[in-house]
Amino acid sequence: MASQTAVGAGAALSIVGIVAAGTLAISGSPRPAAELDPTPGGEPLAATVEREPSGIPQCDAYRSLPGEAFGYCLYKIAGGLPDVASVNRVCGLAEDWEGECRHAWVAGKMNADSSFSMETLLEVCDKNADCSFELLDFRPSDLIDTQLERCRLYAGKHAADCTGHAMQRWKLQGVDEEEVARVAAQPSAFPRKVGFWLAASVECDSIGACDGNAAVQDACERQVEAFARKPEQCPSKVKAPLQRGKTAAGPREARAQGRPGNGSVGGVVGGGGVAGGGAVVPSPPTPGPAPAGEPKSQRGPGSQRGGKPGGGAATKRSPPVRHTPGTIPAGLPPRSD
Amino acid sequence: MHATRSFCIATLALGLSGAVAVGCGQGGPASEAASTGCDAKAGMERDRCVHDEVRAIPGSQPDEVARNASRISDPMIRGAAVSGWVAEHVDELPVEKGQALCELLEGRDKSYCHRRLSSPHLQR
Numbered sequence: 001m002a003s004q005t006a007v008g009a010g011a012a013l014s015i016v017g018i019v020a021a022g023t024l025a026i027s028g029s030p031r032p033a034a035e036l037d038p039t040p041g042g043e044p045l046a047a048t049v050e051r052e053p054s055g056i057p058q059c060d061a062y063r064s065l066p067g068e069a070f071g072y073c074l075y076k077i078a079g080g081l082p083d084v085a086s087v088n089r090v091c092g093l094a095e096d097w098e099g100e101c102r103h104a105w106v107a108g109k110m111n112a113d114s115s116f117s118m119e120t121l122l123e124v125c126d127k128n129a130d131c132s133f134e135l136l137d138f139r140p141s142d143l144i145d146t147q148l149e150r151c152r153l154y155a156g157k158h159a160a161d162c163t164g165h166a167m168q169r170w171k172l173q174g175v176d177e178e179e180v181a182r183v184a185a186q187p188s189a190f191p192r193k194v195g196f197w198l199a200a201s202v203e204c205d206s207i208g209a210c211d212g213n214a215a216v217q218d219a220c221e222r223q224v225e226a227f228a229r230k231p232e233q234c235p236s237k238v239k240a241p242l243q244r245g246k247t248a249a250g251p252r253e254a255r256a257q258g259r260p261g262n263g264s265v266g267g268v269v270g271g272g273g274v275a276g277g278g279a280v281v282p283s284p285p286t287p288g289p290a291p292a293g294e295p296k297s298q299r300g301p302g303s304q305r306g307g308k309p310g311g312g313a314a315t316k317r318s319p320p321v322r323h324t325p326g327t328i329p330a331g332l333p334p335r336s337d
Numbered sequence: 338m339h340a341t342r343s344f345c346i347a348t349l350a351l352g353l354s355g356a357v358a359v360g361c362g363q364g365g366p367a368s369e370a371a372s373t374g375c376d377a378k379a380g381m382e383r384d385r386c387v388h389d390e391v392r393a394i395p396g397s398q399p400d401e402v403a404r405n406a407s408r409i410s411d412p413m414i415r416g417a418a419v420s421g422w423v424a425e426h427v428d429e430l431p432v433e434k435g436q437a438l439c440e441l442l443e444g445r446d447k448s449y450c451h452r453r454l455s456s457p458h459l460q461r
Contacts, residue, residue, distance in 0.1 A: 062413060067385050072417035076446060096421075104445065130459065161458050 054093050071097035078104040087124055103131035110138045122154050129156030136162055144170045152189050163190040167197035180208025187213045195219025203227040204234035384414040391418040396429030420446055427453055427460055
């Protein structure tokens with residue numbers, strides 16, 4: 001709970017307002033806020049708050065200042081924090097900017113070369129669904145089942161979009177009849193997202209059939225009808241250029257190489273991109289109407305509170321991204337958001 | 338656009354909210370057009386006051402945000418004001434207006450501000 005102190009210079013009068021409790025107490029006290037108001041020779045009355053020092057002088061200059069400058073400053077420096085413990089401690093002080101602070105740090109560690117595991121980074125993202133979504137999009141699992149499960153567990157309000165992106169990648173790998181049948185048989189929290197891309201294989205590429213899990217099959221069949229009516233709405237089969245260092249091995253090649261699942265495609269059509277100085281941009285929602293009965297995405301990041309501050313930090317996306325086979329994050333608890 | 342002021346005004350206002358303001362304006366940039374209670378404050382207190390004014394601007398007035406943000410001397414407080422305002426009003430912002438505001442930011446925050454404007458999943 002933050003307390004606010006306003007000090008009348010002459011009388012050394014401090015007014016301590018316990019904001020959350022809505023109470024106001026007045027007491028005599030020394031001037032705790034002298035450093036806040038640089039008025040030379042003046043006798044300022046300045047409001048202050050008491051916060052734990054971050055240990056970062058640049059930001060601690062704002063520590064006593066009410067408002068969000070202290071948290072914003074911590075978010076701005078988050079990319080340089082050395083380890084997870086530092087992130088948890090420093091970002092934990094960032095108040096409304098905590099989610100963005102965490103995102104800013106994770107954004108700089110998304111590259112597979114960063115030595116930080118998906119599990120670790122997803123834990124650092126914590127409740128910032130945009131952070132998790134961006135991470136899942138940037139470093140997708142080679143295994144579609146793992147990716148879909150991670151989307152469900154960690155992408156929060158963006159889980160439907162994350163599922164769509166995963167299925168789009170899966171489709172672009174080049175799937176065969178067996179793989180279509182296997183995926184169609186899996187239950188999904190977002191059957192219309194899955195069904196859309198299954199239908200793209202079935203109707204647009206004439207590969208496989210919708211038969212499978214009831215909800216997924218229903219969604220697939222409906223979309224097959226839609227594609228049959230309007231074939232021009234079939235998704236593009238053209239892959240965006242792959243990132244350097246990536247392979248385009250699809251399921252067939254992967255199986256031939258003894259590697260299960262899909263090779264990850266970096267450039268999903270309409271998928272992740274780089275914006276404004278290297279920010280990784282998860283793509284817009286995949287085509288198809290928002291599934292009825294499936295959760296719709298809500299506000300963007302930062303929406304842990306009402307109008308939450310801006311996005312996390314962007315870091316340069318290093319060209320050679322090498323995907324390692326994904327593993328199901330068994331050690332992580334399901335996300336609550 | 339900016340005028341350098343050299344004045345000292347002391348006011349004391351102790352309202353129901355417990356807000357107290359006394360200060361000397363001195364040499365900080367200030368909008369000629371805007372003359373608010375914030376100008377009675379100084380330094381970071383003044384910047385914070387303008388920050389709060391910015392955050393209270395309705396989503397339909399992005400130009401007002403840019404104008405007022407320029408009155409904030411401290412880059413951290415200015416960044417928090419602009420970045421937070423864009424995040425809160427991204428749904429209402431015309432793209433070009435939002436981009437102009439993002440350009441007021443620095444570094445990765447600028448990048449993510451633009452990303453926010455261009456990513457549909459962040460606008461719902």
